[in-house]
Amino acid sequence: MITVVGTGTGAPVPEGVLAGAELVVGGRRHLDAARLPEGAERIVLGPLAPALDAMEEYVAEERRVVVLASGDPGFFGIVRALADRFGARRLDVLPGVSSVAAAFARLGLTWDDAVVVSAHGRDPRTAVHVCRAHPKVAVLTGPGAGPAELGAALAGTVPGRVLVVASALGDPGRERVERVTPAEAAAREWGAAVSVVLCLDEARVLGPARTLAGAARPAGWALPEEDFAHRDSMITKFEVRALALARLGPRIGDLVWDVGSGSGSVAVECARLGAAVSAVEKTEDGVARIRANAGAHGVDVHVVRGTAPDALRELDDPDAVFVGGGGRELAGIVAVCARRARRTVVVAMAALDRVPAARAALTDAGFDCDGVLLQSSRLAPLPGDVTRLAATNPVFLLWGVRPLAHREGVAL
Template sequence: MAAMSAPDALVTVVGLDAAGAPPHPALASALAGAGLLVGAARHLAAVPVPADAETVVLGPLAPALRRLVDAAAAGVPAVVLASGDPGLFGIVRRLRAAGLPLRVVPAVSSVAAAFARAGLSWDGAAVVTAHGRDLRPALNACRALPLVAVLTAPGAGAAEVGAALVGWPRRLLVAEHLGTDAERVREVTPDQAAEAAWSDPHVLLSIAVPADPLLDMPTSDPVGAGAMRVDNQPAAAPAGGWALPEDRYAHRDSMITKSEVRALVVARLRPRLGRLVWDIGAGSGSVGIECASLGAAVLAVERDPGSAATIRDNAAAHAVDVRIVVGCAPAVLDGLPEPDAVFVGGGGVDVLTAVLARRPERIVLTLAALDRVAPAVGLLRAAGYTVEGSQLSAARLAALPGGSIRLAATNPVVVLTGERP
């Protein structure tokens, strides 16, 4: 960062309280000595602007940054007005990147104000933004985690988030115009959010609603404290690890991806917060559940209703949120949100063809029958994917009479990974 030696050339960044409280006392003294004020029109209108101070109304940020850099170099104190806490997905990052010497006076952030208005604690919440960036990572965080705050933007707000969350058991709290006379906080379902008109700016809270396993419907009670991670890291790696032994999952007739294979499959899928993984032919759901435990949003596709119930029980036992879609692939894949990565644990050429048509970044398959390997590789390469493959053949320690041990072989499996360039 460039050094600015003039002590009076500081840029004071002041947050105006999203909860509607009076400005911080430091604002008055900062304004009194300021030669330059920068802020949105609504912020500049909310403070007494000194008669001799130049003002720059924020639109595109680059011209304002240039003017602030010039003022600092000339020893002219400046004040930047922002909403709430300007260090939370705010202007502080860009000002620091420009080499400006900063003093930051934060106020209550819009996120904190929204949770306060809702009467909710938010120590376990994830905070994401859709402002000026791709909406999909924010959506997938809402799909994966029980409590998420989304800083929205025009075209990436409650309507768009609601439409994308249809099918996930969520309730949405939308806080509009926080701290103003027009403030309004509404609780809606994803469907209702998608159909409503919303004013900017607004903050959205996505809250998981536990499902009633008997009715397969959301209950009216919001997510409770018991559903939150006790380590206060909503997207951290699970404390108990992954590639867990098969006996950590309920499964039928050993129809489960073995832990050695699952370790490689999950590594190849690269699950993390902000990504959506499809688990097709999910069986016990072990692959999808471990992806969810690493922060990814997961859709488990399973044709057998009994297996779908097992996936639901396994997901609950591992305290992760997995959306289950019951139906036969490839037909059931139509209309599902676009995946970042897909695990094909069941299905034939028609399923792989349908997955390729969606163009995910990565596709991982496990194949026990060797005669299916070459056709799968051919389809992946024809679609422009680079392909890696390996056969996994593990042997596990097993007891023999008299205290001896032997190696018991598991069935060999071919793992194929297709990556889109």
């Protein structure tokens, strides 16, 4: 049997847990703080694989092993690796308070509506995109993904967020909980004692009571045009938006570009589905409409005023791109988007003449390309209590998907 003990956020190792242990495994600070049984071997955790290999002999001989871990070891912790290697039935887990729970407790906030993301040993882009898209996020930090890196990535897109940096939680002499702006976090050096970083939109941290934990899911998508402010029907129609969203596949942790955003309907819908979104729009009134629509739907959209492709240069590389404008420059814009997109590019066009060049731009970038002509007719009333079909303008929708073998470092 392997006993896994959560400690490190102020809770001592329970009395008697270490009695009779022949091998104790844990971080150096956990081992130094515990009173080990006389004669027990100890392994200081560094790389996990050698420690698991050393434990194998003890487990095979049914000798008692105790693993000391931080907080709740079943929450982004060592329990997964131990269960994979030795089987869950061999584990006796005694969880402590996770660093996430402790950090929110220090602020007096509930966290059933928080999104928790680990950046420890993982691509930090996922954590950055989640922080951009959601009002209450906890980030488990790691080398290269600490407060400074998060702050630098967020300062230009959501400068109003507050970062709460929790260090050495549970240590009476060293614990610190500091509130800083993203820019302030980026300008400082932070030690290895950082336990977790909370990224908060303080205007929205006190949400309604929840039934399901984590990020809220929208009740629907492909919303009617009337749900958005727009000019002269210049908006992606809901039939086109439905298929575009299906091909974009926006999800929590993604970054989506909406290029030639117009009313921002696609940007807002992607944000409602959990993705971080940058919307590029060249007109001042269009920028104002996008911001108003995002606010009306309670989502964050990073709006950039400028003309593509020049306006794309300073943006982070996206997972997916929707191109809804472009005019004569469309093929060049699609080519730039295709070079930088990690997964998908979707292009909507009304003009038949532009389809071949846009398709070539996708295939030349190595994408698998497909598309459809969407023609729909909506029910419309006529006098006399009868109904006719009213045709909408046909739209070509092309999409390119980067082959799996060529996607670099996609975070799942």
